[in-house]
Structures are given as C-alpha cells and as structure tokens.
Amino acid sequence: MTELLAIVSRDADYYLMLEHILKEAGYRTTLVDIPSEAVQTAEERDAAAIIVDCQPGSQILSDIAFSLKERGLASKVTLIALVAEKTAYLDILKANVDESFTRPMRPKRLLSYLHGAIGNTSDETRSRLPPIFDDMKLDAEGRRVLVRGTPINLSPIEFRLLNALMGDAGRVLSRAELIGIAWPQGAFVEPRTVDVHIGRLRRALKRALGRDVIRTVPKVGYAIDIA
Known part of the structure; x- marks a missing residue:
C-alpha cells in the first residue's frame, strides 16, 4: 500500500x-x-x-x-x-x-524529499526517478546522505544544497537560488561562499560514488548530473 x-x-x-x-x-x-x-x-x-x-x-x-x-x-x-x-x-x-x-x-523538490524521507512503494513512480537516485538517497530524519546504503557526513548547508540539486535533478540552479534555499532568510552570503560549499559537497560525493555528479555551468550555477 x-x-x-x-x-x-x-x-x-x-x-x-x-x-x-x-x-x-x-x-x-x-x-x-x-x-x-x-x-x-x-x-x-x-x-x-x-x-x-x-x-x-x-x-x-x-x-x-x-x-x-x-x-x-x-x-x-x-x-x-x-x-x-x-x-x-x-x-x-x-x-x-x-x-x-x-x-x-x-513540486520536484517536495517529491524528491518525500522519496528520500519516507520512500514510495509505487514501482511506476520509482521508474521515473533519475538513475542517480539508485545509488544515492537522502535520509531526512538523520540529516545525512546514503550512498549505496553507506552514510556520508555533510554539514547542514551541504545537505540542503544537495537536497535542492536532487530535487531539481538536471536543472541548473543559480547561486542566488541556492543561497535562498540553503541559508537562513535575510542572511548575507557571497556567491563565492556557495562555490566553497559546493566544492566540499562535490569532493564528498565523488569519494563515495567514484564519479563527479555535480556539473558546473560557468557564470550560471550548478546541477546534478543525472546521465
């Protein structure tokens, strides 16, 4: 059910x-x-x-x-x-x-979070998810990411950045969009700060997955590579 x-x-x-x-x-x-x-x-x-x-x-x-x-x-x-x-x-x-x-x-952001947090027994729904979700899932309650069942440690900001990227898999999110999602409202955050956190997130995921899944679009922003 x-x-x-x-x-x-x-x-x-x-x-x-x-x-x-x-x-x-x-x-x-x-x-x-x-x-x-x-x-x-x-x-x-x-x-x-x-x-x-x-x-x-x-x-x-x-x-x-x-x-x-x-x-x-x-x-x-x-x-x-x-x-x-x-x-x-x-x-x-x-x-x-x-x-x-x-x-x-x-809606993709909410659906991505729900899939990672509580799952979904619908085979049809699972078949529509990007391939990256087969290897990497969000454990919302534990505020961590599971790569093939093994947790990797991320800071709260890095977790929220990943959640945003996975929620809109394949779409390029601008630095401004990521700041609005991952940092408290009203906080002053320089674009370079986003780059630093994305860099840490990229390295952590690459170590766990064995490949780079975050794509940089110069002068635009970042996306999760779902290919």
Missing part, C-alpha cells in the same frame, strides 16, 4: 493541487482542515508524514511539532512545512520540523 500523507490546510484549492501532484507520484493524501486534529488523524490513520500549509503569524506548526513529541511520534511521523512568504524563519527553526519549503516551490 502506498504511503498516506496528512495535509494540514484551510485552503481547499491548495489542497486539491497538492493532492493531484502527490497522487500522480504514488501517494495517498487526506485533508486536515482543523489543525488541532492533525496529529490524532496521523496517528489513527498511520500517516507517514504531516505536511503543513504554514501562514505568517500562525502557531499551527509549533503546536503540531509539540503534539508529535508529546505523543512520542516525532521519530515516526515526518513533519514538513510549506512556508508562505514573510513567515518568520525563526519560527520554523523553533518548531524543529524535518524539512521546510518556501512557497512557491517546485
């Missing part, structure tokens, strides 16, 4: 869009429009993840994170925040979510 994802949102149209994307990827979904019932719903229906439509000024995310911890479900249920613009980044950090994505987001 495919994994169930509980989506917490009061926006029915947004839920229907997510439902369509996730169903096409082989997941089942259920809408939770009363946030206080999110954890209970996830527990009763054995949901693999709770995806929260997080709006500025809302306490929903922290309340759900606290409830998961209180019920002993924090290690069992993956908590994901879909963060609207102007939502305080500090609030996301305090909630200690497993992963967050700033809206608008590319």
Whole structure:
C-alpha cells in the first residue's frame, strides 16, 4: 500500500493541487482542515508524514511539532512545512520540523524529499526517478546522505544544497537560488561562499560514488548530473 500523507490546510484549492501532484507520484493524501486534529488523524490513520500549509503569524506548526513529541511520534511521523512568504524563519527553526519549503516551490523538490524521507512503494513512480537516485538517497530524519546504503557526513548547508540539486535533478540552479534555499532568510552570503560549499559537497560525493555528479555551468550555477 502506498504511503498516506496528512495535509494540514484551510485552503481547499491548495489542497486539491497538492493532492493531484502527490497522487500522480504514488501517494495517498487526506485533508486536515482543523489543525488541532492533525496529529490524532496521523496517528489513527498511520500517516507517514504531516505536511503543513504554514501562514505568517500562525502557531499551527509549533503546536503540531509539540503534539508529535508529546505523543512520542516525532521519530515516526515526518513533519514538513510549506512556508508562505514573510513567515518568520525563526519560527520554523523553533518548531524543529524535518524539512521546510518556501512557497512557491517546485513540486520536484517536495517529491524528491518525500522519496528520500519516507520512500514510495509505487514501482511506476520509482521508474521515473533519475538513475542517480539508485545509488544515492537522502535520509531526512538523520540529516545525512546514503550512498549505496553507506552514510556520508555533510554539514547542514551541504545537505540542503544537495537536497535542492536532487530535487531539481538536471536543472541548473543559480547561486542566488541556492543561497535562498540553503541559508537562513535575510542572511548575507557571497556567491563565492556557495562555490566553497559546493566544492566540499562535490569532493564528498565523488569519494563515495567514484564519479563527479555535480556539473558546473560557468557564470550560471550548478546541477546534478543525472546521465
């Protein structure tokens, strides 16, 4: 049976869009429009993840994170925040979510993360994933990368950079895009700093995989080589 994802949102149209994307990827979904019932719903229906439509000024995310911890479900249920613009980044950090994505987001990023974090039993879905995913998978809970089952150590920034590149496999991400994904909102980061972290990430992956999978596009940015 495919994994169930509980989506917490009061926006029915947004839920229907997510439902369509996730169903096409082989997941089942259920809408939770009363946030206080999110954890209970996830527990009763054995949901693999709770995806929260997080709006500025809302306490929903922290309340759900606290409830998961209180019920002993924090290690069992993956908590994901879909963060609207102007939502305080500090609030996301305090909630200690497993992963967050700033809206608008590319669906590939969310699907890549879900595949690495909770898997997917759909053979059809797996067949559409780039070949690199056969060798390298993201362990979201442990904040690490597994190469043929063996973990390699990455810094939090390097992990987020890799997550972004794998989520948009084959597309070139600019340094500005990578800064927005891997560093806290509002942080001043020079493009050269991105190059340094990408260089460390590239070397770590090359040692583990035996080949270079990060492609540099001069004056543009970086991409994961999926060939």
